[in-house]
Structure formats: structure tokens, C-alpha cells
Amino acid sequence: MNKLCYDCPRRCGVDRRITKGYCLEEDKIRVAKIVENFMWEEPCISGKKGALAIFFSGCNLRCEFCQNYQISHIGKGISYTPKEFRQLLEKFDLTKYSSIDLITPTHFSSLLIEALSDFKSPIPIVWNSGGYENCEVIKRLGKVVDVFLPDFKYFDEKLSKDLSKATDYFQVASKAIMAMREIKKENKFDNGVMQEGVLIRHLVLPGQTKDSLKILDFIAENISSPFVSIMGQFTPIRGRIKEKLKPIEYKLVLSHAEKIGLTEGYFQELASAEESFIPEF
Numbered sequence: 001m002n003k004l005c006y007d008c009p010r011r012c013g014v015d016r017r018i019t020k021g022y023c024l025e026e027d028k029i030r031v032a033k034i035v036e037n038f039m040w041e042e043p044c045i046s047g048k049k050g051a052l053a054i055f056f057s058g059c060n061l062r063c064e065f066c067q068n069y070q071i072s073h074i075g076k077g078i079s080y081t082p083k084e085f086r087q088l089l090e091k092f093d094l095t096k097y098s099s100i101d102l103i104t105p106t107h108f109s110s111l112l113i114e115a116l117s118d119f120k121s122p123i124p125i126v127w128n129s130g131g132y133e134n135c136e137v138i139k140r141l142g143k144v145v146d147v148f149l150p151d152f153k154y155f156d157e158k159l160s161k162d163l164s165k166a167t168d169y170f171q172v173a174s175k176a177i178m179a180m181r182e183i184k185k186e187n188k189f190d191n192g193v194m195q196e197g198v199l200i201r202h203l204v205l206p207g208q209t210k211d212s213l214k215i216l217d218f219i220a221e222n223i224s225s226p227f228v229s230i231m232g233q234f235t236p237i238r239g240r241i242k243e244k245l246k247p248i249e250y251k252l253v254l255s256h257a258e259k260i261g262l263t264e265g266y267f268q269e270l271a272s273a274e275e276s277f278i279p280e281f
């Protein structure tokens with residue numbers, strides 16, 4: 001990266017060799033942790049073997065309730081140039097995993113596109129992001145990743161401003177997700193593992209079911225062949241939301257999803273709403 005950074009909709013316009021932008025990362029790909037055979041994702045991502053999960057340091061959203069606070073807000077990890085990151089991937093026997101799971105990668109988009117250009121992976125490469133992304137970058141990513149796994153977090157501007165300092169979150173993420181669907185038109189599976197496509201995640205926030213319903217309505221009305229993961233495991237670790245999601249709230253959201261035809265995908269048991277659900281870093 002040797003230019004001003006406009007990799008994400010924050011459009012900081014900083015030279016990351018000299019100055020950090022909102023994501024708090026420099027001009028190298030920083031990996032906080034790699035977990036082999038990671039089984040914590042949806043079954044079509046983890047598969048039977050688990051994913052090769054690569055957690056990146058930093059984030060372009062830094063949501064105040066972040067469940068991965070230790071890696072997204074407190075920068076730590078090992079830095080790689082695109083060439084070095086590719087060499088790192090080449091060291092793994094990729095046939096031992098179901099997918100390569102790139103977790104919170106958006107702020108390294110340009111560097112990862114360079115690293116993965118013409119990389120022949122025997123397993124799908126998953127772009128596991130917060131959804132706050134530029135359509136132009138999504139188009140370039142479509143050539144190097146197989147599966148888009150975006151969050152679709154908020155509808156309301158005030159909510160996204162308060163929790164992620166991104167007033168335009170819905171406006172941006174809705175366009176980005178439509179661009180992902182435009183690029184990966186169909187969801188393709190092999191032995192239950194997604195080989196290509198788009199899986200949209202939505203985490204239901206305590207006290208915000210109306211916002212969730214609006215997000216689901218948008219998906220049903222605008223995304224063809226929607227495949228969704230509606231999550232209820234919010235854990236109040238930090239930030240202003242202090243309570244857990246109530247079972248009645250989650251049930252209401254799931255009922256609405258069914259009513260509007262969002263029946264393809266996953267939902268969770270609320271028993272998973274414990275701190276132990278969150279990997280330790």
C-alpha cells in the first residue's frame with residue numbers, strides 16, 4: 001500500500017505508512033490469531049473439518065459491543081506484506097480444512113486482493129466482514145474470494161452512529177451486499193460446504209427487534225435467493241447494552257423471518273449466549 005487509503009467507506013485518506021486511520025492499522029496485513037479447524041462458524045463454512053480461521057487485527061467499524069474486542073480495538077499480531085501473507089497460506093496443507101475464513105478483513109482489502117491474486121485454493125475462500133464496504137472494492141474482491149459472509153447490522157442511522165460511529169451504515173452495507181449478490185449470483189454447495197455465494201449474518205441486539213425486522217424486510221425484498229444466519233448470542237461484555245437478548249425478542253424476529261419467506265439459513269439456540277461462546281485471544 002503506497003497511496004492514501006480509501007479502502008473502506010470511512011475514506012480516511014491517510015498514508016498508512018505514516019498515519020493510522022480509523023481502523024488503527026498500518027500498511028501491512030496484521031494477523032492477530034490463526035485457529036486451525038475452527039468449528040465456531042455456520043455449518044456451511046466450518047464443514048466437517050473446520051475452517052482455517054484467520055483473525056485480522058483492527059477493524060473499520062469497532063462496534064462498542066464488539067465480542068472480539070481484544071483483536072479489533074487493541075492492535076496486536078504479526079504483520080505481513082501481501083507476498084509474505086501468501087507464503088504463510090502456502091505453508092498450510094489446505095486440504096485439512098473446509099474453508100479459509102478471513103475474519104474482519106475489510107481494512108486490508110487492497111493488500112489481500114494483491115496477496116490472493118491468482119492464488120489457487122483447493123477450498124473456498126470466505127470474506128467474513130462487517131458489511132461496511134465499498135462496492136468498487138467488492139467488485140475486485142469477487143475475483144479472489146468465493147464466499148461473501150457479511151454482517152448486516154443496523155437499519156437505523158442513530159443506532160449505527162451510536163454503536164459503530166457509522167451514520168451511513170445501512171446505506172453503505174445494503175449497497176455492498178447487493179453488489180456481493182450481483183457478483184456471486186448463486187449459492188453453490190459441495191458436501192454441505194458453501195463453495196460460492198453469499199450468506200448474510202444478522203445479530204439481533206437486545207431492545208432492537210424493530211431494527212432487525214427492517215433489516216430482514218430489506219433482505220427479503222432486495223436480495224435474490226437470500227441465505228441468512230440470524231444470530232441471538234449477543235453477550236453484554238462492554239458498551240452501553242447491558243442486557244442479554246430475551247428469548248421472546250429472538251422468537252419474534254425468527255417468526256417474522258419465516259413470515260416473509262426468509263427460511264433458508266441458520267438460527268441459534270439462545271443457550272449459546274454465554275461468554276464461553278467467545279473465543280479467547
Ligand code: SF4
Nearest residue numbers: 005008011012021023
Ligand atoms: S481502511 Fe482504515 S484507514 Fe482506510 S479508509 Fe478504512 S478505516 Fe480509514
